[in-house]
Amino acid sequence: MTHIVFLRGINVGGHKKIKMADLRERLLAIGFVNVQTYIQSGNIVLNTTKTKNEIAALIKKDLHEGFGFDVPVLVMAAEEIEAILKHNPFASEAISKNLYFALLHNAPEPENNGRLKAADYPNEAFEITDNCVYLNCKIGAGKAKLSNNVIEQKLMVTATTRNLRTLQKMVELAR
Known part of the structure; x- marks a missing residue:
């Protein structure tokens, strides 16, 4: 299933910097597929069979481990948007x-x-x-x-x- 993911407060004013190429690579490494990002503010489309809560928890944990900071993660279906x-x-x-x-x-x-x-x-x-x-x-x-x-x-x-x-x-x- 396709999900849209929004990360709050990354790459704003030089804080919580994450390169989108690095983010895509990390998300692929933890099992998501067809990962796409749009601009630098943490907008992601990905495919997985996991629930929204599971997706958010996995991404939040990976961002903390990989980049050293906590980021609120919102997962929505395209239909919701x-x-x-x-x-x-x-x-x-x-x-x-x-x-x-x-x-x-x-x-x-x-x-x-x-x-x-x-x-x-x-x-x-x-x-x-x-x-x-x-x-x-x-x-x-x-x-x-x-x-x-x-x-x-x-x-x-x-x-x-x-x-x-x-x-x-x-x-x-x-x-």
């Missing part, structure tokens, strides 16, 4: 380069949703679901106040954020 893209509440009103998706490792508690909604983000619109925070960063992500770290702090869940093009490409690679 397709559904996220299909249900994007900002698809018709936003410039595509301003659309971001904070993929959530777990569904946030309803009271935590309120914590995020209570804060003021004047140039950003967002919608929260069980597996994604849809973001329309109207003045660009670089100036956005609603960062991945803020989403994690307010919702109290691990998240990793990707842009529209990356999610579209991951679905394409998975097919």
